Amino acid sequence: MELRYPSDQGVYAPNSITWRLSRERVMLIGGPRALLLQVAHPLVAAGVADFSSFRSDPLLRLRRTLDSTLALVFGDRATSRQAAARINAAHAQVHGSLPEPAGRYPAGTPYDATDPELLLWVHATLVDTTFAVYTRFVGSLQPDELEHAYEESKAAALKLRIPPDAIPSNIDAFGCYMDEMLASDRLAGASFQRAIARDVLYPPVRWVPRRLHWPTVAVTTALLPPRIRELFGLEITASSRRLTDWLQTVVRGILPVVPRALRDMPQARRAYRATAERSGAADGEELDPS
Numbered sequence: 001m002e003l004r005y006p007s008d009q010g011v012y013a014p015n016s017i018t019w020r021l022s023r024e025r026v027m028l029i030g031g032p033r034a035l036l037l038q039v040a041h042p043l044v045a046a047g048v049a050d051f052s053s054f055r056s057d058p059l060l061r062l063r064r065t066l067d068s069t070l071a072l073v074f075g076d077r078a079t080s081r082q083a084a085a086r087i088n089a090a091h092a093q094v095h096g097s098l099p100e101p102a103g104r105y106p107a108g109t110p111y112d113a114t115d116p117e118l119l120l121w122v123h124a125t126l127v128d129t130t131f132a133v134y135t136r137f138v139g140s141l142q143p144d145e146l147e148h149a150y151e152e153s154k155a156a157a158l159k160l161r162i163p164p165d166a167i168p169s170n171i172d173a174f175g176c177y178m179d180e181m182l183a184s185d186r187l188a189g190a191s192f193q194r195a196i197a198r199d200v201l202y203p204p205v206r207w208v209p210r211r212l213h214w215p216t217v218a219v220t221t222a223l224l225p226p227r228i229r230e231l232f233g234l235e236i237t238a239s240s241r242r243l244t245d246w247l248q249t250v251v252r253g254i255l256p257v258v259p260r261a262l263r264d265m266p267q268a269r270r271a272y273r274a275t276a277e278r279s280g281a282a283d284g285e286e287l288d289p290s
Helices: 018-020 026-040 044-053 058-074 077-092 116-137 145-157 171-183 191-201 210-223 225-233 236-255 267-278
Strands: 093-098 109-113
Touching: 018 058, 018 116, 018 145, 018 267, 026 044, 026 116, 026 145, 026 191, 044 093, 044 109, 044 116, 044 191, 058 077, 058 145, 058 171, 058 267, 116 145, 116 171, 116 210, 116 236, 145 171, 171 225, 191 210
Parallel strands: none
Antiparallel strands: 093 109
């Protein structure tokens, strides 16, 4: 049936590439990668160290972040507006100073989570990670799809108060931005950043032995850009490369036969169902363009 979107449609519509990419539960594999990219920026890392509950309760912090992000993507107009407001309000409380020298920044450098440079970097890590994980574990994206997906990502960037003139203009400009950042002294691996990275890779979850985190560490390390691995003292071993290649083969092989009820994030299922109901689809029918 023709997709008819209700008047309270949120930031993205059901046939958007953003819904297509974000609906996949396997995208959770990229969470640690995105976090490590983010805290490679000393000023972002300082905010995490000073204000985040990550080190004391990593699972709670991850769940809250995921819930807000998915609400922004899959929510209707009111839900997405509320999600953006929560994120922006949280950012407004985060400001302080750098505890030690890191990269180009001397100790005492002030940071503010509403700084457009920091907002853009955090947003860029999520976009870059989405593309990296999807194309490796789910399926390829044609150049025009990648461009379209990037254009759609600008809508979320604007909701999170990134100035329009700070956002790279197209997918090629975005690639240049990522390359420049990864090569620059804006990123660093000071001791406090490495401590956060260890907590990302080995979260202090009670009763979970450190060795059980090895598969996540191996896959995350393989997904990271070489510069980030270097900053955090991570190395790809033969066994970690074999594990990542095996996981890629298995996931790509089984996803086509996995039922959507298991394959999709719950927020995505609810969003498709709600859109179908509001648009007058037949009972039980979902507006699912896949």
